[in-house]
Amino acid sequence: MPEVVDLGGFAKQSIALKRRTSLADGAADLLREMILLNKLSPGMPLPERDICAALGISRTPLREAIRLLNVEGLIEYSAARRPKVANPSLQEIAAYLRVQGALEALGGELACANATDQELENIAGLNREMIAMSGKEEPLVSFKRDMNFHCQIIAAGRNSPLVDTHATYNARLWRARFVSSQRKMGRGSTLREHQEIVDALLERDPKKTAKALKHHLDTAVSNISEVLEEQSRQLSSVL
Amino acid sequence: MPEVVDLGGFAKQSIALKRRTSLADGAADLLREMILLNKLSPGMPLPERDICAALGISRTPLREAIRLLNVEGLIEYSAARRPKVANPSLQEIAAYLRVQGALEALGGELACANATDQELENIAGLNREMIAMSGKEEPLVSFKRDMNFHCQIIAAGRNSPLVDTHATYNARLWRARFVSSQRKMGRGSTLREHQEIVDALLERDPKKTAKALKHHLDTAVSNISEVLEEQSRQLSSVL
DNA sequence: ACCATTATTTTGGTATACCAAAATAATGGG
DNA sequence: CCCATTATTTTGGTATACCAAAATAATGGT
Numbered sequence: 001m002p003e004v005v006d007l008g009g010f011a012k013q014s015i016a017l018k019r020r021t022s023l024a025d026g027a028a029d030l031l032r033e034m035i036l037l038n039k040l041s042p043g044m045p046l047p048e049r050d051i052c053a054a055l056g057i058s059r060t061p062l063r064e065a066i067r068l069l070n071v072e073g074l075i076e077y078s079a080a081r082r083p084k085v086a087n088p089s090l091q092e093i094a095a096y097l098r099v100q101g102a103l104e105a106l107g108g109e110l111a112c113a114n115a116t117d118q119e120l121e122n123i124a125g126l127n128r129e130m131i132a133m134s135g136k137e138e139p140l141v142s143f144k145r146d147m148n149f150h151c152q153i154i155a156a157g158r159n160s161p162l163v164d165t166h167a168t169y170n171a172r173l174w175r176a177r178f179v180s181s182q183r184k185m186g187r188g189s190t191l192r193e194h195q196e197i198v199d200a201l202l203e204r205d206p207k208k209t210a211k212a213l214k215h216h217l218d219t220a221v222s223n224i225s226e227v228l229e230e231q232s233r234q235l236s237s238v239l
Numbered sequence: 240m241p242e243v244v245d246l247g248g249f250a251k252q253s254i255a256l257k258r259r260t261s262l263a264d265g266a267a268d269l270l271r272e273m274i275l276l277n278k279l280s281p282g283m284p285l286p287e288r289d290i291c292a293a294l295g296i297s298r299t300p301l302r303e304a305i306r307l308l309n310v311e312g313l314i315e316y317s318a319a320r321r322p323k324v325a326n327p328s329l330q331e332i333a334a335y336l337r338v339q340g341a342l343e344a345l346g347g348e349l350a351c352a353n354a355t356d357q358e359l360e361n362i363a364g365l366n367r368e369m370i371a372m373s374g375k376e377e378p379l380v381s382f383k384r385d386m387n388f389h390c391q392i393i394a395a396g397r398n399s400p401l402v403d404t405h406a407t408y409n410a411r412l413w414r415a416r417f418v419s420s421q422r423k424m425g426r427g428s429t430l431r432e433h434q435e436i437v438d439a440l441l442e443r444d445p446k447k448t449a450k451a452l453k454h455h456l457d458t459a460v461s462n463i464s465e466v467l468e469e470q471s472r473q474l475s476s477v478l
Numbered sequence: 479a480c481c482a483t484t485a486t487t488t489t490g491g492t493a494t495a496c497c498a499a500a501a502t503a504a505t506g507g508g
Numbered sequence: 509c510c511c512a513t514t515a516t517t518t519t520g521g522t523a524t525a526c527c528a529a530a531a532t533a534a535t536g537g538t
Contacts, residue, residue, distance in 0.1 A: 022490090022491065022492090023491075023492070024306075024491085024492095047518085047519065047520090048519075048520065049518085049519075049520095057492085057493090058492060058493045058494070059492095059493080059494085059520090060299065060491080060492055060493065060494090061491075061492065061493090063303065063520085063521090064302065064303060064306050067263075067303050067306055067307060068306060068310060071307060071310045071311075072310075073400070080499085080500060080501080080519090080520085081500095081519090081520065081521090082500090082501095082519075082520075083520090092399075092400070095398045095399065095400050095401070096400055098345065098349070098398055098401070099342070099345065099398065099400055099401050099404060101345075102341050102342065102344070102345035103338070103341065105341070106337065106338065106340075106341035110337070159334045159337055159338065160331075160334065161312070161331070161334050161335055161338055161408075161411075162334070162337070162338050165338060165404060169400075172400075261520090261521065261522090262521075262522070263521085263522095286488085286489070286490090287489075287490065288488085288489075288490095296522085296523090297522060297523045297524070298490090298522095298523080298524085299521080299522055299523065299524090300521075300522065300523090302490085302491090319489085319490085319529085319530060319531080320489090320490065320491090320530095321489075321490075321530090322490090
């Protein structure tokens with residue numbers, strides 16, 4: 001079965017309706033969301049005209065959207081310059097995580113210095129919710145909570161370029177982390193690591209916070225490695 | 240005098256000739272270079288049609304180029320969505336430098352683990368050249384040598400997303416660092432800090448390298464602060 | 479001479495038409 | 509039946525035309 005571009009429930013009006021922004025930005029937002037939610041699988045080709053028809057816009061703004069997502073790393077070009085959904089290898093994901101680890105460590109340090117008590121309390125609250133809800137809600141919901149936890153820490157650091165760059169790496173890693181989270185859900189270690197991060201933040205200890213965040217990202221590397229290696233093993237056994 | 244878009248020696252054929260790549264990418268490269276070399280001053284408006292005429296291309300590829308440079312942070316949009324050369328405030332530059340510091344620290348750690356002896360030797364060689372040539376060459380030349388020194392370290396870390404992100408931040412910081420370097424050239428401290436970095440690298444000591452790089456970037460913050468504050472003082476005295 | 483208001487121009491956003499290269503389908507000889 | 513070769517279609521790259529909003533110039537009343 002040749003993968004067909006069917007944008008399902010999304011499409012047309014979604015863009016046209018919320019016309020506060022340009023069609024290009026709207027299309028980029030929509031495509032980004034669809035890639036993150038796995039509505040568009042990695043490696044799937046994105047022929048401009050088909051996507052245009054599905055989104056109800058012309059090629060000019062769509063091409064700008066594709067360019068944007070290309071810079072963000074969610075869309076890549078084949079050798080013949082045909083756009084397709086990015087399909088990062090395990091090595092690339094590991095490379096992303098290394099950088100993300102450094103960014104979050106910096107964010108943690110900055111948060112210790114710049115966050116308000118209220119912000120830290122909110123972060124601690126998010127952590128408590130995650131503990132209370134552990135295993136009792138949909139994977140996507142708890143996953144989003146997890147992502148939000150990290151983003152709040154970065155935001156509290158008050159460095160807007162850092163927020164942007166972190167968001168970009170988050171998008172690149174979203175899929176892999178989501179797949180990973182569905183497998184080894186709630187395996188205690190995640191919650192424990194989050195607790196360490198929160199503790200360090202509340203103490204406003206930059207070094208400790210940075211270390212805790214870096215450690216958390218490191219275990220993410222090994223978790224993702226396991227899951228993805230298992231996947232590729234299953235795949236090769238079918239072929 | 241209203242700032243006029245005169246692309247001087249650049250323009251037309253520059254893009255059309257080296258047609259290995261798309262016009263959009265070519266235009267982006269050209270504009271990026273012009274912004275970095277200060278051929279286009281910060282804050283200068285970039286009306287699409289004028290730039291098109293100057294570059295000899297149509298609006299479609301140019302707009303894609305502008306989008307690209309916007310994501311990279313070299314071009315920003317006014318409230319009325321008019322593109323202009325980015326003009327980061329001192330606070331923004333400081334924010335960039337913080338992130339760049341974290342990225343370089345990571346790059347240094349990775350270099351300790353992944354660089355070949357040859358690569359480290361090349362980096363050490365660059366450092367020796369800078370010492371030998373100190374104060375004896377054009378500012379732009381020694382500045383480029385300095386930038387190259389840092390880029391080589393990052394490259395030796397073998398993490399391509401890191402290389403890309405570092406390059407982006409480098410571009411955002413290029414102008415500020417160049418202006419700064421012309422003022423307080425060769426003020427020993429730079430050379431001394433570089434030496435510390437090289438020493439740590441040759442020992443392949445990750446922590447030490449990271450620390451040396453972070454320290455180097457921190458002094459860059461204060462240097463740039465001094466220079467730019469002085470500039471704005473002069474400016475306000477004229478007004 | 480100044481300000482509010484209207485007319486004109488300029489500007490970014492979008493759609494469409496056309497082209498060359500690449501991919502795919504069709505064809506024919508072994 | 510298979511493979512090389514040619515014809516057709518599809519695809520991304522580019523230029524251009526048109527529109528609405530914003531900026532600027534022109535106008536007129538005080």
